[in-house]
Amino acid sequence: MHPGIREHMEVIGSDGGHIGRVDHVVGTDIELAKLDLGAGLKHHLIPLSWVDDVIDEKVRLNLTKEAAKAAWREKH
Numbered sequence: 381m382h383p384g385i386r387e388h389m390e391v392i393g394s395d396g397g398h399i400g401r402v403d404h405v406v407g408t409d410i411e412l413a414k415l416d417l418g419a420g421l422k423h424h425l426i427p428l429s430w431v432d433d434v435i436d437e438k439v440r441l442n443l444t445k446e447a448a449k450a451a452w453r454e455k456h
Contacts, residue, residue, distance in 0.1 A: 384434040385410065391426070392438050397445025400424065410439070411455060423455035 391399045391412065400412035409425040432442040441448055 385431070385439055388413070389434075390438045391441065393441050393443060393445035393448055394432065395444040399426075399441070399445055399448050402439060409453075412452075424452040425455055426452050 385402060385405055387402055387404060389402045391402060391410065393399055400416045403411045403413040403423065405411070405428070406425070408428050410428060410431075412424045412426065414421060414423045426441070426448060430441045430443055430448065431439055433440045443451070
């Protein structure tokens with residue numbers, strides 16, 4: 381697990397845009413909470429390799445909000 385990442389933390393893009401909230405970490409991925417409008421009310425997975433920093437209760441990615449949403453994987 382990436383140090384400092386906890387349930388319910390906000391996940392934001394490098395541009396500060398809201399992407400979702402952490403549900404939990406699964407292996408090398410963060411699973412975003414389903415019940416979040418930013419996540420489109422579906423579980424999505426984003427790789428831990430996208431995490432740039434964890435600061436002020438937020439997980440900041442090294443991608444913009446739009447780039448992250450274009451490349452995230454939907455959990456089936």
